[in-house]
Amino acid sequence: MLTLNYLIQARNEGVIKYPTINKNCIDFFDHLLFTNGNGYELMDGNFVNYFSPFGRLVYWKDYYKNYIAIEDMIELYNRNQEYCDEPKYYTIEQFTEIKEGDLTSKDFWYNCILSKEYFSYLHSCKYSKIMHFNTSTDKILIHTSLAICLAYKKFYNEVIEDNSIFDNFKDPYLRGGFHLNIVVRDLELVNERIVFLTKRV
DSSP states (O other): OOOOOHHHHHHHHHHHHOTTTOOSTTHHHHHHHHOTTOSOEEETTEEEEEETTTTEEEEHHHIIIIIOOHHHHHHHHHHHHTTSSSOOOOOGGGGOSSOGGGGGOHHHHHHHHHTOSBOOOOTTGGGSGGGGOOTTSOHHHHHHHHHHHHHHHHHHHHHHHOGGGGGGSBOSSSTTSOOHHHHHHHHHHHHHHHHHHHTTO
16 A cells, blocks of 8 residues: 555645646645635644534544555556546556655655646635645645645745746636736735735744
8 A cells, every 4th residue: 555645645636636626746635625615624724624423523644644555546546547538547656746755845846836827816724725724734734735835925926026936827706817926916916825825833
């Protein structure tokens, strides 16, 4: 069995279930941390899944360690692909993109941002799950979130200096490309999150 950090396992499950919106390593975490009403649930500042055999909520840290493995996810997905007109099968090798050390690396996430096909503004960040982290939140989740926010801060500052960087992205939400006012606003939101998370490190 391949043993992975629970955040990497959760991301892998997201890729398997929703491959069209999780193409880049950071896509899952953008949705998890910054999207309001994203379908994920927190308990005591940590993400949980509803584990039906016991009818109770289980912390991700336990859920992905004790109840579900990446091999099981792949097997289930591939079994369902048999009924598709154009089946796409996964292998275990496809789920080693993120190493445990990458989770807390600002440079890793910055490179992920640059390699995104689509760029989504963090406009719902103010009301998102990240705002509900507390002193009980798992430290790896705090440090990962902080590294991602620092990566976005670096990216936004560079974009403000040279908005041609923005031309590398498709923009499905706001037509017309670069929007300085929105980038400045998102930079402010990210800076608020950095202060918020730093107090919980």
